[in-house]
Amino acid sequence: MTPYLAEGSARDALCEIGRRVWQREYIASNDGNFSVLLGPNRVLCTPTMVSKGFMDPAELPVVDLDGKIISGPKPPTSEIRVHLAIYRHRPDVRAVVHVHPPHATAFAVVRRNLPKCILPEVEVFLGEIPLVPYATPGTQEFADITIPYMQTHNAFLLTNHGAITLGSDPFEAYYRMETLEQYCRILILASQLGDLKELDLSAMADLLKLRAKLGHCDRREHLPPQEWCTPSVPPGGVRAANLVTERAPSQQQSASSDPVAWRQSLVEEITRRVLQRLRYIREDTEKGSER
Numbered sequence: 001m002t003p004y005l006a007e008g009s010a011r012d013a014l015c016e017i018g019r020r021v022w023q024r025e026y027i028a029s030n031d032g033n034f035s036v037l038l039g040p041n042r043v044l045c046t047p048t049m050v051s052k053g054f055m056d057p058a059e060l061p062v063v064d065l066d067g068k069i070i071s072g073p074k075p076p077t078s079e080i081r082v083h084l085a086i087y088r089h090r091p092d093v094r095a096v097v098h099v100h101p102p103h104a105t106a107f108a109v110v111r112r113n114l115p116k117c118i119l120p121e122v123e124v125f126l127g128e129i130p131l132v133p134y135a136t137p138g139t140q141e142f143a144d145i146t147i148p149y150m151q152t153h154n155a156f157l158l159t160n161h162g163a164i165t166l167g168s169d170p171f172e173a174y175y176r177m178e179t180l181e182q183y184c185r186i187l188i189l190a191s192q193l194g195d196l197k198e199l200d201l202s203a204m205a206d207l208l209k210l211r212a213k214l215g216h217c218d219r220r221e222h223l224p225p226q227e228w229c230t231p232s233v234p235p236g237g238v239r240a241a242n243l244v245t246e247r248a249p250s251q252q253q254s255a256s257s258d259p260v261a262w263r264q265s266l267v268e269e270i271t272r273r274v275l276q277r278l279r280y281i282r283e284d285t286e287k288g289s290e291r
């Protein structure tokens, strides 16, 4: 089990992360919130209504896992509920970073699942990145809707809102946010140049092996290779994937706890295959005209 970070180091880390996300324009005004689990029932978090770029280590409050204030001159972030839900459901997680980075949030506001099988570093270090359905920020509903997606993933897009990353320490969570935002930026730039080209399945098999070797679980280990690159990520992580692969194909749709997500996933997979087919046809036509 990951050791708890000393409180002084945790305070300094959250202030440094605040400076970095403000400098990188992942937040505006008083946006964003981060936290560190200091012990079995103590969470250090950012205060509400302050710019995270200019925090003083002494102003960060400490709360328990029920959200009760233990210490601090300022009240905790209004989005503390989702942090607490994550610590309750992911015993390996010691830090949470939530910001609104522009490129990642652009995907979240058009409600587009991120493409997979594009960049090796993303596949190995982030794995799948679910798009969590919308709920009003700060509410218990927002925390509850995130839980099924957070079981085995470490980076999430929040529909019409922003992004969350998790880590075994504050900087791991922060670096995952940098990787996520960089990935989204590259996807947007690349889409202006042409079609995205997926890695082939043998390259993906190597990357998934590498990911497993580094100790990260990935539900795609339980899926047939032709489903590794399907953009959507259903709620439930590895356990849901096991459930689906153990059932007959005709039962798969009802196996999901979220039929809307599964319908969306089906539509996206059909669209992806049609577009892929159209690309082949176009490439064949172009090759023919060159001859």
Ligand SMILES: [Zn+2]
Binding pocket: 032, 079, 098, 099, 100, 137, 161, 162
């Ligand atoms: Zn937010």
